[in-house]
Amino acid sequence: MSVESAALVYFSPTGTTKAVLSKIGEGLASKLHHIDITTEDRENIVVDDSLAIIGIPVYAGRIPPVAVQRLKRLSGTCPCVCVAVYGNREVDDALLELKNLVTERGFKMIAAGSFIGQHSFNTAERPLADGRPDSSDDALAVNFGEGIAAKLARNDLSEPAVPGNFPYKPNGPSLGGAPVTVADSCDLCGECEASCPTHAIKITDGVVVTQPDECIGCFACVQACPTDARVFPATERLEKVRQWLFDTCKARKEPVTYI
Template sequence: MKIDKLTNIFFSATGTTKKIIKSISKGLNIKEIREIDLTKSNNRERFNLEFQKNELLIIGIPVYAGRVPDFLISILKKLKGNQPVILVSVYGNIDEGLALEQLKDLLGKRGFKIIGAASFIGEHSYSCKEFRIAHGRPDKQDLNQAKKFGEKILSKFIKNSNIKDIPEIKLDIDKSLFSHLLSIILPIISLPQYGSKKFIKKPYLNTNRCNHCQICVELCPMKAIDKKTLKIDDSKCIRCMSCVKNCPQEARKIEYKIPFLVKKFFELNKSNERKTPNIYL
C-alpha cells in the first residue's frame, strides 16, 4: 500500500511533542507532509481538515493530569475519515495515564483506523533548575526510538497492499494505580484538569531580565499574557510553562506554592528514574 501524504496534528507548548512527531515522520519517509500545530490558537479556531485517499495521520498530544488536554477534545471531534492514524502521547516521566485510550476511542468512533500508538517521555513542564524531571528529554535515544517506530509503521504499508489488511492495534497498557483510579472516577465525576494551580504558581517574571521581546506573548497557547504589562491571566493559564521554557532571557521562572509537597509527590512517583517509551503495534 502506498501512502502519498502525511498530516501531523499536534499540540506542543514546550516543543517536546513536536520533536517526537518529527522523528516519527523521518522514519516514515513520506515526502509530502502537512503540519497542523494546535499550539497556535488561530489553528484551533479554524480547524477544519479534509483528507486524501492515501493519506496517513499522526496525532500527538502531551499528557495533562493523565489525560488529553480538555480543550483539544472538541477540536479533535471535528475529524472524520477512514484514513490510517498513528496516536502519540508525551508525558513527563510520571505516568502515561489514559491519553492514548482516550485518543483511540475518539478517533475510532470517527471512522479512522488506528495502526500504531506510542507513549514517549518529554521533560516535565514543571522541571526546573532546582528540581529536574526528565531533563533534556526527548534525548537522542528517545528520538532514535521514535524514528524506528516510524520505520516499523512504514513496513506495515510495504507488506500490505490494502489498509483493510493491516490489523488495528490493541492497547495493552500496564496501568499504574493512578491510571486505574482515574479510569474509574472520570465516568462518574468531572475532575478539574488544572488542579496543579493549587500547587504551582503562575510563572514568575523577573523584570530585570525581561527585555519585552514578546516571545512569551506570541507563544502562549491560551493567549493568557497581556502584551503591555506581560501579566498572566490566571483564569486562562493552564500551567503549560511555554513562557518559561521559551524565554531567551530566562526571565520567567517556575515556582511551587508548597515546594516540599510538590517535590515529595514527584519523588513518590519515581520521577528521577528513567522511564522508557511504550510502543503499540
C-alpha cells in the same frame, strides 16, 4: 498502501511531543505536513494526508482539556497513529482517550505509542526526565515510523489494543497561580503571548498581563521567553508535586509501541 504524505498533528506547549512526532515521521520517509494545534483557533481542520500521526502530552493521566477541544475540530478518514508523550510518571488513560477521540473524528487508529519527554516541571535541583527524548528515544521513534510504513505496505489496517481505563480518571487540579513576568528582564518581544495555548497572556500598554484562571500550567511561556523573564512562582503545590515526582519517578521508563 504507501504513505505519500503524513500529517504530524500535535499539541505541544514545550515542544517534546513535536520532537517525538518529527522522529517518527523520519522513519516513514514521506512528505511531512505539520499541523500544530497548540495555539490554533481555526474551527475546522481537515486532514487529507494519507496518514496522520496525532500526539499529545499527558497531563494528570489525561489529555489536557484544551487539547481535547482542539482535537474535536479535526476531521479525517485516513489511518492514524496515536502518540502520548509523558514525563516519566505514567500515561494512565491518555492513550485510550486519544484513540477514542480520533476514532470519533473519523480516523482509523493502526498504531500507537507512549514516549517520554522532559517533564515540564523539570528543574536542575529536581531533574524529571531531563533531556528526553534523547538519542535512544529518537532511534526507537524512527524505528516505530519504519514499522508503521511496513504495516501499511502490507495493507494491514488492524487496530492494536492500547492501555487505559474507561471511565477515565478525573482531570488534575490546577497548580494554583500562573507564571509572572520579571519586568526588569522583559523586553516585550511577545514570545510569551504567542506561545500561550489558552491566550491567557496579553501585552497591553507595555505591560505583560496574565489571566491566572486561564493558565493551564504548561510552562510554554517560561520556555519561550528568550530573556528568562517568565517565572512560575514556586507555589506550595508546585513544589510538593515536584518533590513527589522526583522521589517516586526516578527509574527511567522506556517508550512502548503498539502496532
